[in-house]
Amino acid sequence: MNIEELRAYCILKKGVTEEFPFDDVTLVFKVMGKMFALTGLDNDEQTMNLKCEPEYAIELREEFSDDIFPGYHMNKQHWNTVHYSGELKDSFAKKLVDHSYELVVSGLTKKLKEELKQL
Numbered sequence: 001m002n003i004e005e006l007r008a009y010c011i012l013k014k015g016v017t018e019e020f021p022f023d024d025v026t027l028v029f030k031v032m033g034k035m036f037a038l039t040g041l042d043n044d045e046q047t048m049n050l051k052c053e054p055e056y057a058i059e060l061r062e063e064f065s066d067d068i069f070p071g072y073h074m075n076k077q078h079w080n081t082v083h084y085s086g087e088l089k090d091s092f093a094k095k096l097v098d099h100s101y102e103l104v105v106s107g108l109t110k111k112l113k114e115e116l117k118q119l
Helices: 002-010 054-063 090-106 110-118
Strands: 016-019 026-031 034-040 047-051 068-070 079-083
Touching: 002 016, 002 026, 002 034, 002 090, 026 068, 026 090, 047 090, 054 068, 054 079, 079 090
Parallel strands: none
Antiparallel strands: 016 026, 026 034, 034 047, 047 079, 068 079
8 A cells, every 4th residue: 555545545534634733744634633543754664653442552563563563653552653565465454544543433522423423
């Protein structure tokens, strides 16, 4: 997967916006204003930070130690850095994006969940 494919996959999800809140090279994807994925546009190694359930994050890091690491500049318990142009299959990388999105959606307020349903 490349950055264009990652972007296209993320923005197709319901309620997603893309922003550059930190600088002009860190692309952030948010659902209903809450971050679920970010990636650097100036990085030769194509990586993305994704939110992850803590126990699953550890499992992934152990199983895919060459491509999944504790979240760079993020809370290491809840975020992984995923090398998405490495050995991981595109379908698996997309499953990790889905997991992150769903985890963030599950933590939205009732009001935001209702707004998301209406989109």
